[in-house]
Amino acid sequence: MxxxxxxxxxxxxxxxxxxxxxxxxxxxxxxxxxxxxxxxxxxxxxxxxxxxxxxxxxxxxxxxxxxxxxxxxxMKHMSNILEINDVDWYVRTQPGVNLEFLNKKLMEKGFFLPPDPASFFLCSVGGAVANSSGGMRGVKYGTFRDWVLSLRVVLPTGEVVQVGEPFRKNRAGYDLVHLFTGSEGTLGVITEIWFRIIPLPKEKMIPIVSFMPDLDSTAGVIQEMRKSGILPEIAEYIDSEVIMALNTQLNAELRESKGGLLMLRVEEHDLEKIKEILGKWHGDVSILNDEEWERLYSLRAQSAIALKAMAKEMYVEDIVVPVSRLMEAVKRLKELERKYQVKMPVIAHIGDGNLHPNILLKDKEIADELFHEVGMIAVELGGSVSGEHGIGVQKAKLMGIQVKRHGGMKVLEIMKGIKDLVDPRGIMNPGKYVELAYNIMKQERNE
Ligand SMILES: Cc1cc2nc3c(=O)[nH]c(=O)nc-3n(C[C@H](O)[C@H](O)[C@H](O)COP(=O)(O)OP(=O)(O)OC[C@H]3O[C@@H](n4cnc5c(N)ncnc54)[C@H](O)[C@@H]3O)c2cc1C
The missing domain is CATH 3.30.43.10 (Uridine Diphospho-n-acetylenolpyruvylglucosamine Reductase, domain 2)
Structure with a gap:
């Protein structure tokens, strides 16, 4: 070389x-x-x-x-913010910029880029776009897919293209911006990004923490909030095992209980109704000051790191189900815990039905089996095997099953056709994602 x-x-x-x-x-x-x-x-x-x-x-x-x-x-050296446009409301940036750093710069000008994967203090914006990452504000603001306006991409042949335009309304052709967003480095290298940005919220937001008896009752709270037309900015859940990991690994000094902790950030006018809903599901209510909230938000972001410190290796699930089916998903997770005699600590973007049960690895073969069964819960409940972490190699088989069952083999064939068209020599991040999902499904069909 x-x-x-x-x-x-x-x-x-x-x-x-x-x-x-x-x-x-x-x-x-x-x-x-x-x-x-x-x-x-x-x-x-x-x-x-x-x-x-x-x-x-x-x-x-x-x-x-x-x-x-x-x-x-x-891509770490390509880390410049190129332009913040406060009229057209976009930021143009190179891919190696750290997400937290970008948001600090935007906030100085009264703006922000809402998606906030819990790795915001580590991850690059290019990685977040290529992964179409979500995060803690996802319940209100969606994932990166909702915030990319335009991209410059070096294609696998070495040609350079710009897809999309730096404004929201644009009907010129197929939506290639959304094709490259979430393409996991398999269609080209992103070298420049135009993100939509918005002004920081002006309304007063109320941060709440509630200790809940369990995940079922938390699902009940979320379903009832939705029925009442309440859209929180943040609705995050960590269970008792995760709280313990934060306490032992990061000295978090969180109250330990048999159940879990629900973090909510809501508009002030929804507060009374939320108190009523939480009370009905046996959750207590504490309103936090800004400092307390920032500390809890940072602890929540480090939850996976604390858990990982307790296990040599772990698998992080990322299933998402329609909120209306959250209770069923929770019930089936508990059945799997009983079947495999394990506890899967749960971190959840519970507000949008996105659950991260974590499998701490002891026996790899059993963990692989369990991982597959958890993914199948999402497939069978009309959800997705990945809400935000993507597919890589780990979930390729599950993705193949999901797409085939929900959309049909033709959909996988279209996806593979796009990969072959854009990357004729198959050099960009090969053997993963769509290509791998397609190959596994094709092989199964031929057997
Ligand atoms: C502690 C922790 C918490 C996390 N929490 C969340 C969460 O809440 N929500 C969430 O969605 N994810 C989460 N993640 C997963 C991950 O951090 C995010 O998805 C993150 O945005 C990935 O960014 P990265 O820069 O590390 O990308 P990488 O891991 O480096 O890459 C991710 C993918 O993007 C591709 N890629 C990277 N840069 C480019 C580029 N310039 N052009 C083309 N392709 C590129 C890579 O090839 C790869 O396929 C978490 C991870 C950790 C470790």
């Missing part, structure tokens, strides 16, 4: 691990400083048919950045 260095590119040969211990053994890591350098690397990979894997901050939970012998393209 000498010649990449000879082209004046910064390179190294380090090996890495992602957050969930998928192996990353690149033959070389390249650190491009600008789009031209990205083009150079991609052309080189294209001509020599070498797999290439983009790397944002490596916080993927699904093996989406794993590789063997690839060129790993670390």
């Amino acid at each position: 000498q010649s990449l260095k000879d082209m004046g590119l910064e390179t190294s040969t380090e090996t890495r691990e992602d957050f969930v211990n998928f192996k990353i053994n690149p033959s070389v890591v390249v650190y491009p400083r600008n789009e031209k350098e990205v083009v150079k690397v991609v052309r080189y990979a294209y001509e020599n048919r070498i797999p290439i894997v983009p790397w944002g901050a490596g916080t993927s939970l699904t093996g989406a950045v794993s590789c063997e012998g690839c060129i790993l393209l670390d």
Whole structure:
């Protein structure tokens, strides 16, 4: 791989691990400083048919950045905010910018970019777009998919395109912005992003914490809030095991109880109704001051890190079900816990039906089986095997089953056709996501 260095590119040969211990053994890591350098690397990979894997901050939970012998393209040097436009309400940025840093800069100007994956203090915005990440404000503001206006992308052939326009209303052609958003580095390298931004909310928001008896009753609260037309900005849940992990690993000093903790941030005029709903489901109500809320929000963001510190390895599930079916999902999770004689600590963006049961690994074979069964709960309840973390290699089979059952094999064929069209030599993050899901389903059909 000498010649990449000879082209004046910064390179190294380090090996890495992602957050969930998928192996990353690149033959070389390249650190491009600008789009031209990205083009150079991609052309080189294209001509020599070498797999290439983009790397944002490596916080993927699904093996989406794993590789063997690839060129790993670390985007950390492309970390400039290029323009904040306070009339057209967008920010134009390079992909390596850290999400928390971007939001600090936007807030200084009275704006923000709402999606806030709990890894906001670690992750890059390019990774968040490629993953279509969600987060704690997702219940009100959706995922990254809802906030990308336009993208510059270096295609796997080395050609550069800009998809979309930096404004909201645009009917010119197929929606390629949404195709590249969430493409997990399999269709090209994102080199510039135009995000929609909005002014910081002006209404007073009330932060509440409620200790709930269990996940069932929390699901009951969320369903009843929706029936009452209440849309919280944040509705997050962590169970007693996660609270314990935060206390033992991060000295959180949270009250321990048999149940779990529900965090809500709501509009002031909804407060009385929410108190009534929480009371009905046996939740207590404490209104927090800003400092207390910030501390709890930060602890919630570190929940997965605290759990991971307790287990050598863990699988993070990311199932999402329609809110109307949350109770059934919770019941079926409990049945699996009984069947496998394990406790799956739950972190949940409960407000939008997105549950993260965590499987702390003891026996890998059993964990794999359990992982599959949890995913099937989502498929069978009309939900999705991934709300926000994406597919990578870990959920490819489950994704194949979901798409085939809910949409039909033709939908998978269309997806694979797009991959083949955009990446004719199959070099961009190969062997994952759509390609892998399609291959598994095709193989099963032929058996
Ligand atoms: C503690 C913790 C909490 C988390 N909480 C959440 C959460 O609440 N919600 C959520 O959605 N996710 C969460 N995640 C998952 C993950 O952090 C996010 O999805 C994050 O946005 C990924 O960003 P990254 O920069 O680390 O991307 P990476 O992990 O580096 O990459 C992710 C994917 O994007 C591709 N990619 C990266 N950069 C580019 C680029 N420039 N062009 C093309 N493709 C690219 C990679 O190849 C890979 O397929 C969490 C992870 C951790 C460790």
